Amino acid sequence: MPQTSPVDLSEEERPFWPALRRGWRRRCPCCGSGPLLRGYLKVRESCPVCAEEFHHQRADDGPAYLTILIVGHLMAPLIMVVFTHWRPEPLTLAAVFSVGTVALSLYLLPRLKGVLVAIQWAKRMHGFGGPVVAGE
Numbered sequence: 780m781p782q783t784s785p786v787d788l789s790e791e792e793r794p795f796w797p798a799l800r801r802g803w804r805r806r807c808p809c810c811g812s813g814p815l816l817r818g819y820l821k822v823r824e825s826c827p828v829c830a831e832e833f834h835h836q837r838a839d840d841g842p843a844y845l846t847i848l849i850v851g852h853l854m855a856p857l858i859m860v861v862f863t864h865w866r867p868e869p870l871t872l873a874a875v876f877s878v879g880t881v882a883l884s885l886y887l888l889p890r891l892k893g894v895l896v897a898i899q900w901a902k903r904m905h906g907f908g909g910p911v912v913a914g915e
């Protein structure tokens with residue numbers, strides 16, 4: 780009797796870019812409809828729609844690192860350009876860029892966390908690639 784090995788099924792490739800887009804939208808990388816996060820940054824234990832488990836995720840400091848990397852590389856040249864072209868009042872410059880930096884960071888942080896969890900899911904990292912039962 781031919782058997783399908785669970786190992787063969789677990790090595791099936793998962794869609795990488797769709798998972799990343801779902802993660803960016805803070806949705807389950809598996810089904811795309813269940814919410815990935817509970818509250819602002821807390822990753823759910825599992826998807827309420829498809830029951831995919833998320834507790835394997837190890838995003839750790841990755842989203843914060845990427846947020847600082849992106850925001851820093853956008854805001855540092857931008858503040859230089861604004862300062863050299865328009866020479867605004869220092870208090871105005873500081874106020875505008877402080878608010879802009881905080882707003883951009885708050886926007887990016889949960890989305891990058893979703894992307895990192897989606898990468899881990901798509902690449903079967905940290906236990907996301909557990910054995911798949913035939914028929915699932």
Ligand SMILES: [Zn+2]
Nearest residue numbers: 807810826829
């Ligand atoms: Zn799901």
